[in-house]
Amino acid sequence: MNIEYGCVKLRAIEKKDFDLLFYLINSPEIESKTVGWHFPINCSMQERWMDKFENTNESIKLMIELSNSKTIGMIMLDSIDWKNRTAIFGCKMSAPVEDRIKGDMFDSVKGILKYAFDELGMNCVFGVLLEDNIFSRKLCKRVGFVEEGVLRKRIYKGGKFKNLISVSILKEEFVEKENLKISEN
Numbered sequence: 001m002n003i004e005y006g007c008v009k010l011r012a013i014e015k016k017d018f019d020l021l022f023y024l025i026n027s028p029e030i031e032s033k034t035v036g037w038h039f040p041i042n043c044s045m046q047e048r049w050m051d052k053f054e055n056t057n058e059s060i061k062l063m064i065e066l067s068n069s070k071t072i073g074m075i076m077l078d079s080i081d082w083k084n085r086t087a088i089f090g091c092k093m094s095a096p097v098e099d100r101i102k103g104d105m106f107d108s109v110k111g112i113l114k115y116a117f118d119e120l121g122m123n124c125v126f127g128v129l130l131e132d133n134i135f136s137r138k139l140c141k142r143v144g145f146v147e148e149g150v151l152r153k154r155i156y157k158g159g160k161f162k163n164l165i166s167v168s169i170l171k172e173e174f175v176e177k178e179n180l181k182i183s184e185n
Contacts, residue, residue, distance in 0.1 A: 003112065005107050005108075005110050006110065007066055007067045007107050008064055008104055008107045010112060011065055012063070013050070013053060013063055014063070018050060020074075020094070021046065021050070022041070024073065024074060025038055025041050026038075034090075057082070058079065059077070059079070060080070061075075062075055062076065064093065068101060070099040072093050072099060072104060073091060073094060073095070074093075075108050076090050076112075077089060077120075080120070080122075084123075085123035086122060086123065086124045087122050087124075088125075089109075089116075091108065091109070105139055106142060106143060109140070109143045110143060113144075114174075123170060123171050124169070124170050126166070126167060126169075129164065129167060130155065130157070131150070131164065132162065137165060140167050143169070144173050145167040146167065146168060147166070151166060
């Protein structure tokens with residue numbers, strides 16, 4: 001099942017996504033803006049990962065494809081906890097400006113949240129962002145995530161420790177924001 005929301009389609013990972021995924025995992029620029037870290041990955045390592053990869057009950061990774069047929073990144077729900085109805089949200093994106101559509105990342109995040117709450121029955125979707133990733137912080141706030149606190153000096157990047165911002169959105173907050181959008185139209 002594809003997830004369609006606004007100008008995006010969130011779909012399963014396919015072989016044709018190899019180059020973009022390979023870039024997303026190896027790009028120093030993207031690495032500097034995301035939580036976590038990776039060893040450099042070569043082509044054969046990426047091929048093995050793609051051959052073995054499957055979405056599971058614990059982790060769902062989807063490609064972000066725009067209505068102009070351009071694929072711009074990956075979005076995911078991870079560490080899905082079916083008892084407590086929670087999931088960790090994350091995404092990576094890279095695309096030239098000419099391939100983008102206004103609001104594409106907003107629609108991507110709203111689409112995965114709608115799926116998490118309406119289809120999977122999640123109650124809370126949460127994550128952490130680098131404090132200095134202003135774009136992601138603004139996007140999350142606009143979508144409806146609440147900044148819950150600062151995790152001080154939790155990530156080591158670029159030779160220094162950086163703060164993380166903990167964010168979450170509850171199903172009731174998402175539904176309220178969706179209903180507000182509908183009443184404004």
